[in-house]
Amino acid sequence: MKIPLLLAPIIAGYLFLATPNNTEIPGPEHFRRLYGEPTMERFVAPSGITVTVEYGPDRLACQLLIEPQRLLFEVRNPIPPMSSEAVSQILQAVVPVDQRGKQIATDKVEVEGKQLLRTDYENVSIRRFCTVYACGSSNQNQDLATVVVFNRVACPKRLD
Numbered sequence: 001m002k003i004p005l006l007l008a009p010i011i012a013g014y015l016f017l018a019t020p021n022n023t024e025i026p027g028p029e030h031f032r033r034l035y036g037e038p039t040m041e042r043f044v045a046p047s048g049i050t051v052t053v054e055y056g057p058d059r060l061a062c063q064l065l066i067e068p069q070r071l072l073f074e075v076r077n078p079i080p081p082m083s084s085e086a087v088s089q090i091l092q093a094v095v096p097v098d099q100r101g102k103q104i105a106t107d108k109v110e111v112e113g114k115q116l117l118r119t120d121y122e123n124v125s126i127r128r129f130c131t132v133y134a135c136g137s138s139n140q141n142q143d144l145a146t147v148v149v150f151n152r153v154a155c156p157k158r159l160d
Contacts, residue, residue, distance in 0.1 A: 105120045127146065
């Protein structure tokens with residue numbers, strides 16, 4: 001089959017544009033080679049809730065942030081509530097009750113019409129931010145975000 005001389009450059013141009021770009025998109029190994037081990041990682045739980053972990057210098061967890069899945073720079077207002085049952089299951093998986101130590105204090109505070117449930121244990125502090133007063137004991141979608149801070153020497157204390 002012969003291609004007319006005027007169509008050859010046009011066809012070549014389309015082939016060039018359709019050719020995949022050889023630019024390599026960096027993966028986790030690339031960033032580890034450049035900067036070492038990450039100080040934070042974000043994981044997606046089966047419920048679609050994300051768990052962001054900040055590590056201490058000993059590479060063990062210092063803080064956790066449990067929140068609805070979103071893009072890196074996505075701002076949603078209002079924040080869509082998560083399943084309180086799913087948040088409780090994640091907490092049980094990452095900081096089981098028997099590893100939290102003795103409960104030291106607990107209280108609830110209203111913040112901008114929402115509820116903050118603060119619970120301090122010997123080994124960990126947990127802050128659940130919810131749409132209603134009884135967020136930890138509900139099976140509805142009432143959790144907005146949860147922060148867990150491990151009380152370890154290697155971790156800077158960031159909650160008051």
